[in-house]
Amino acid sequence: MKRITTMMVTTVALLASTMLVHAQGELNIYNWGNYTSPEMIKKFEDEYKVKVTITDYDSNDTALAKVRQGGSGFDMVVPSQNYIPIWISEGLLLETDPGKMENFKHVAQKWADPDFDPGRKYTVPWAMGVVGTVVNTDVYKGDINTWGIIFDTPAELKGKVNVVPEMTDVIDAAVLYNGGKKCTGDLAILKKVRDTLVKAKPNWVAMEYGTIQKMGSGDFAASSDWNGSALRQRLANPKIHFGYPKEGFVNWSDNLAVLKDAKNPENAKLFQNFMMDPKNAGMNSGFHRYANGIDGSDAYMPADMKGAPEIDVPAEFASLGVPSMTCPPDVQALYTKIWTELQK
Structure with missing residues (x-):
């Protein structure tokens, strides 16, 4: 006991x-x-x-x-x-x-x-979310559902575009814009990606993460961005909208x-x-x-x-999403090389 x-x-x-x-x-x-x-x-x-x-x-x-x-x-x-x-x-x-x-x-x-x-x-x-574009439609009235906003910047947006500097997101977007597939090791595609990024950079005003504040203040008129961030921006300013690039976008x-x-x-x-x-x-x-x-x-x-277009992907864009994945080490090394050159 x-x-x-x-x-x-x-x-x-x-x-x-x-x-x-x-x-x-x-x-x-x-x-x-x-x-x-x-x-x-x-x-x-x-x-x-x-x-x-x-x-x-x-x-x-x-x-x-x-x-x-x-x-x-x-x-x-x-x-x-x-x-x-x-x-x-x-x-x-x-x-x-x-x-x-x-x-x-x-x-x-x-x-x-x-x-x-x-x-x-x-x-x-x-x-979870997607990577796309965010645009102040008071500044730009054209199509926002394209990576061209970032990589072939319209005249109205030159010097007003930001790029969120998450390496994989940026390079994936440029790969899709150039007709490639995520994690491609195709050197011809990656050369186009490198050239696209280097050519586009002079049209950007910044590479920063603070899009919610700076889109709201008008320091940026467009940016690459994530959909939740875009929703916060639209709730503060209804002229800010999220774009689903027709060339494809990554679900993460x-x-x-x-x-x-x-x-x-x-x-x-x-x-x-x-x-x-x-x-x-x-x-x-x-x-x-x-x-x-x-x-x-x-x-x-x-x-x-509930029903927000940034959260519920509109039906016409749903098939354009591609899943995020880990690239093979050799491809990751090529991405890093391109990214390092872009930072110069």
């Missing part, structure tokens, strides 16, 4: 200890800027007594380079799907088995077993992962499960204005997202 009592006390103590580990401490998230709902973070902090710190990055390459150095101090990161196989292959992510978590039942079937993370061993959905997703050297892995797992709850995913989407891969989350999104 004494032995049973002792075991019970020990079990209770262990459970209490485990709960404390799960319900207090810190969580350090490394994420794209302007992409995390403060309200949603506060809810997590209040619920689990965990202090969350968000540190911003501005590109997939920036995040990957930082974490590769080691000792980043971050627990979580939100890479795009075409980068996730790189993170996994380099041993940078912790296998957390989200597929076994309580809230995984809410993940949409389409996103439950993606090619970039088979079986969802490492990641959970954060957001960003996904929440735990770093292999995370200092707070249990809190990170809690947050992965938390983000698969429809209420929390919907709250987050209401801030960043992108869709996500969680069934039922749309019920918790703002009404102005």
